[in-house]
Amino acid sequence: MLKTLLISALVILVVIAIATYLIATHVLPYAILQPGHKTSDQTPAAFGLPYEHFQFQVTDSIELDALYVPATTEVPRANLIMLHGVGSCKEVYLGSVAVLVKMGYNVMLWDQRAHGKSGGKFLTYGYFEKHDVSKAIDWLEARNPGLPTGIYGNSMGGAVALQSLAHDDRLEFGLIESTFTDLASVSNAYGQRIGGIPLPWWLTNYVVRRAGEIADFEPFTVRPIDAAKEITQPIQLIHGNADRNINISNAHALFESLASEDKDFYIVEGGDHADLWAVGKEPYQEALFGFFRRMVEGGNE
CATH class of the missing domain: 3.40.50.1820 (Alpha/Beta hydrolase fold, catalytic domain)
Incomplete structure (x- = not known):
């Protein structure tokens, strides 16, 4: 029973990690780069x-x-x-x-x-x-x-x-x-405000860095x-x-x-x-x- 619970918890963590990666890589950067018209x-x-x-x-x-x-x-x-x-x-x-x-x-x-x-x-x-x-x-x-x-x-x-x-x-x-x-700080603050929870800097910095890669600019110099x-x-x-x-x-x-x-x-x-x-x-x-x-x-x- 315990082994089954551990396996289930591990699967859930892996799914969450994959979902977080996909969202941070392919969704959130565009929220920064393409705000709407x-x-x-x-x-x-x-x-x-x-x-x-x-x-x-x-x-x-x-x-x-x-x-x-x-x-x-x-x-x-x-x-x-x-x-x-x-x-x-x-x-x-x-x-x-x-x-x-x-x-x-x-x-x-x-x-x-x-x-x-x-x-x-x-x-x-x-x-x-x-x-x-x-x-x-x-x-x-x-x-x-x-x-x-x-x-x-x-x-x-x-x-x-x-x-x-x-x-x-x-x-x-x-x-x-x-x-x-600066862009990195305001991105972290916006993320916390929208998400309603504190966000780790490594996550928002990853999203900002990814935005720079997509749009071919250096976001941490903004x-x-x-x-x-x-x-x-x-x-x-x-x-x-x-x-x-x-x-x-x-x-x-x-x-x-x-x-x-x-x-x-x-x-x-x-x-x-x-x-x-x-x-x-x-x-x-x-x-x-x-x-x-x-x-x-x-x-x-």
């Missing part, structure tokens, strides 16, 4: 704004679906790139764009790789996307010579923005919301906290202290690591990951738009 047909015209809708070529095989909304002031004062988070799309920011163009910003935004209406099979959390940002700066500078360019990024977009600020010093300022310190140490441009960080997706400890660590002497950290009391506008209300909006207003009124000099 949220799309929207809304355009800036819904806000009474002129715009250009075009396909933005970033590699021989990848085009990104982009919008360019010019400033509505008599003289444009700056360019701004806006980057959305995982599973989102560019159109979620059109309400903010309507405010920013009145400040004098020419705004460029696109569906990031493997998102929305853009091409690209995999998301790499900034490893390749920072080069997309550099190509966007090329486009904006050719279109608007002599204007400074800034960047906004939310969540995954914030991680891309931080890496872009370190990678390309043509970016003169940035506002970063609700982002993480570390916005290292990028922060190289950033000297003016930076505004915003994070909710009730964020269940990316704990606010990430923002504290990023803020401490930033090399910039012109940096600020605004905490939205009670703010979760996707409700900062609703929870933070006017004080949050002032932190957001106040930073961008300062950047075009000479406060970044």
Whole structure:
């Protein structure tokens, strides 16, 4: 009887081990790399704004679906790139764009790789996307010579923005919301939140490593906290202290690591990951738009 129970237990353990291996190798990496395609047909015209809708070529095989909304002031004062988070799309920011163009910003935004209406099979959390940002700066500078360019990024977009600020010093300022310190840590945290139990690091590191093999990138080098140490441009960080997706400890660590002497950290009391506008209300909006207003009124000099 005991021998039978031991054999049964061993079989169960082997089955669990095989199932875990198959899921970690062939399922979970794609949850990191292919977050889904949220799309929207809304355009800036819904806000009474002129715009250009075009396909933005970033590699021989990848085009990104982009919008360019010019400033509505008599003289444009700056360019701004806006980057959305995982599973989102560019159109979620059109309400903010309507405010920013009145400040004098020419705004460029696109569906990031493997998102929305853009091409690209995999998301790499900034490893390749920072080069997309550099190509966007090329486009904006050719279109608007002599204007400074800034960047906004939310969540995954914030991680891309931080890496872009370190990678390309043509970016003169940035506002970063609700982002993480490094891909390995946030993957472990997400896994624990979704699974409801602590996950061993060896397992999440295996999944992250496997994602890198599939998408041909080096995931353990995706570390916005290292990028922060190289950033000297003016930076505004915003994070909710009730964020269940990316704990606010990430923002504290990023803020401490930033090399910039012109940096600020605004905490939205009670703010979760996707409700900062609703929870933070006017004080949050002032932190957001106040930073961008300062950047075009000479406060970044």
